[in-house]
Amino acid sequence: MANNSSHPAALYKLRKVTRISALVILLLVVVGFFMPADYRVERSVVINAPRDVVYQDILQGDRLPDWMFVQDGKVASFGGVLGKGDSVALVYDKTADQGLLSVIESSESVIRFDVRPKPKVNLVHNKIVLQENEGSTVVKWTIEGNLSAGLLSPYLAMFANNIAGSNFERSLQKLKEQVELLH
Template sequence: MFTKIILALVLIVGIVFVVAAFQPKDFRVARSTTIEAPAGTVFDQVNDFHKWETWSPWAKLDPQMKQTFEGPASGTGSSYAWAGNNQVGEGRMTILESRPGELVKIKLEFIKPFAATNTAEFTFKPEGNKTAVDWTMLGEKNLISKAFGLVMNMDKMIGGDFEKGLADLKRVSEAAAKTPQP
C-alpha cells in the first residue's frame, strides 16, 4: 500500500514537471497609467533610487529594511541594494540605461526569498501636459518557476504591487509638477 502511494506521488510530480516543461520560458508583467505631469518630472522620480521610498510599493512593507546606494546619485550605473523582512526579501537594482524623459531600464537581482535576475523598464511618453507611463518586468523562467507558475500566476502575484506603485508615483509626480521650481 505504501509503495503504491509513493509511486502515485512520483507519477504526479513527474506529470507536473512534464507539463511545466512545455510552459513559456519568458514572463512579462506590465501596468500603465497616465500622470498629469511632464515626462521629465515623472522620469526624475524613477531615475533616482533615493526617491523610490516615496512611491515604491515595497518600501512601506518593512520600515527596518537596510538600504545601500552605490554609484552615481541617479541614472546609468546607480544601484540600490536592500535587505529586509520576508515580504521584501533581499536584492539589488542597477540602472542599465537612462534616457531623460523616455526610459529607465533596470537590472533587478533577487537574492531572497528566491534567486532570480529580471529586467524592469519604465517608459515615459508625453501626451500634451500629461505623461503615459508603462512599468514592465521581463524575465525567464527555469523549470522550477514554470512548475510554480502552474499554481501561481506572476501577473497576479506582482501586478497589484505595480498598480499601487504607479498610483503613488502619480500622486508624487503630480505634486512635484505643481510645486514651483527654483
C-alpha cells in the first residue's frame, strides 16, 4: 500500500513541473514580442597595404570568391571588378537556391552592398569602410538586417553578433592574407 500513496505525490510534482515549464515558455514568448528582431554586427582588421590596393582587391572577380566566406557555399566566379549596380550570385553546395550580392556604392573609402542570402530571405545591408592609417588600411565591415524567423527572431538577433561575427572575422582574415601576400 505504500506504493499507492506515492503516486499522488509524484503526479502532484509532475503537474507542478509542467505548469512551471509552461509559464516559463509563455513568459519567453511574451518577452519576445517586445524585443527587436533587428541586428548589427561589426568587425575590423588592419591590412598592411595602402587603401587603394585593398580597394582594388575587395571586389575583383578572381579574388572576391576566395576571401568572402559564405556558409555552405561561395560567391560565384566572375571576370572584372564589381561596381555600383553590379551583382553576383551566391551559390550553395547542397541546394539549387542562389543568393545575390548587389553593389550599391563603391569608392576607395566606402563600399556598400546588399546580400539576399537566398530567395525569400531578408536583405542584409553591408558596409565596408576603408581608412588609411600610416601606410596600412583599417577595414571595418558592418552588417545590419532584420530577421523574420517567427518567434525566434528576437532571440536569434540577440546572438547574431556571436553567430555571424566569426564568419566575418574569417572573411576579413582571408582578405588580409590575400592582399598582403599579393602586394
